[in-house]
Amino acid sequence: MTQTRLIPSLDAIAENYDAVLCDLWGCYHDGLKPYADAVEALRRYRARGGIVILLTNAPRPPASVKRFLDAMGAPEDSYDAIMSSGGACQRAVASGDYGQRFHYVGPERDRHMLADIGFEDTPAEEADAILCTGFEDDTRQVPADYDPQIANWRAHGVRLLCANPDIVVDRGHERLWCAGAIAQRYADAGGEVVWFGKPHRPTYEQSFSLLAEVAGREVAPGKVLGIGDGVFTDVKGALDFGIDALFVSGGLAAAEVGDDPEHPDPKRLADWLASTGQSPQFAIGRLR
Structure with missing residues (x-):
């Protein structure tokens, strides 16, 4: 070692x-x-x-990540380019390899992940796959809150595309849950998960x-x-x-x-x- x-x-x-x-x-x-x-x-x-x-x-495309960095005052001369798990996931959805109907799970701010590439949110029961970018409200929800949805997804045999494999992240002094926590819970329940990112x-x-x-x-x-x-x-x-x-x-x-x-x-x-x-x-x- x-x-x-x-x-x-x-x-x-x-x-x-x-x-x-x-x-x-x-x-x-x-x-x-x-x-x-x-x-x-x-x-x-x-x-x-x-x-x-x-x-x-980050469960969003590089252009969105850059806007986020710009908003917090991150200087452009400190980096050359950005690669994000969200961008990789969005490209996979656009490719058609995972179907044509997707159910979105995540905060409202990331819903554009589907809309940007011409897809509408589909009910889970009718979807080819779930696109998960995170918790709807990461300040109040915990992974167990998704157990009813997970049971429904599992019953319909739908796979989950995880746009952020992180389990938690720190924002300031606050620790928040990420999409990876939902995806791991789904995997533990026997569901199929496709992971994007590190x-x-x-x-x-x-x-x-x-x-x-x-x-x-x-x-x-x-x-x-x-x-x-x-x-x-x-x-x-x-x-x-x-x-x-x-x-x-x-x-x-x-x-x-x-x-x-x-x-x-x-x-x-x-x-x-x-x-x-x-x-x-x-x-x-x-x-x-």
């Missing part, structure tokens, strides 16, 4: 990589505003010639295609670093694809690895990572 090296900043390893695939929630921003140190780190990395692809499990291989293949477009050449996996705070999404996805991983421990796992999100306790970090079975090459409290 790889021994994780705790580093003080991205600068410490930046020269080893031509590009980074950087997570958003908990790494680049907290759902409300960008982390100033993360923005500066990525700006410095780009200034030395590195390419930054923001790779997010840690699944197709999202990394698409990211490397986007990276090649930005770079104007193929970039070898050994020269790419995955950055993120999700050990079972960002870290696992990177390692499974064969690229190095930088684990941002001050995000989702902050409470497990120390009292100061900026500076994890080395032993607690090592013990916790061992318990997860994941071994990123590097770790840092906050991206800086």
Whole structure:
């Protein structure tokens, strides 16, 4: 098992990589505003010639992600391009490979995922598939609230397309449920789930295609670093694809690895990572 090296900043390893695939929630921003140190780190990395692809499990297309970033004041010169699980899911729906009738599950703000590509919301009983982007109200609902719907979907044998495999996300100081929690509950009930986003291989293949477009050449996996705070999404996805991983421990796992999100306790970090079975090459409290 790889021994994780705790580093003080991205600068410490930046020269080893031509590009980074950087997570958003908990790494680049907290759902409300960008982390100033993360923005500066990525700006410095780009200034030395590195390419930054923001790779997010956001359940909406890259253009929507960009509008979200613009609204919170994220500077465009801190990244080169955006790849999202929602975009991959929307392309799959548009392809026709999963049918022509879709039932939407998620907040009103993401309903355009169907409308943008010419589909209307269909009752679950008549649908070829469920498109799930999250909870209708992630501030009040819990996964068990979807059990009646899950029983109905299971009874009709309809598959679920999950546009965000994350289970939870932190917005400011509030932890919220994501689409992955509904999808996992459906899978546990015996339903068929198609996952889009990290840690699944197709999202990394698409990211490397986007990276090649930005770079104007193929970039070898050994020269790419995955950055993120999700050990079972960002870290696992990177390692499974064969690229190095930088684990941002001050995000989702902050409470497990120390009292100061900026500076994890080395032993607690090592013990916790061992318990997860994941071994990123590097770790840092906050991206800086």
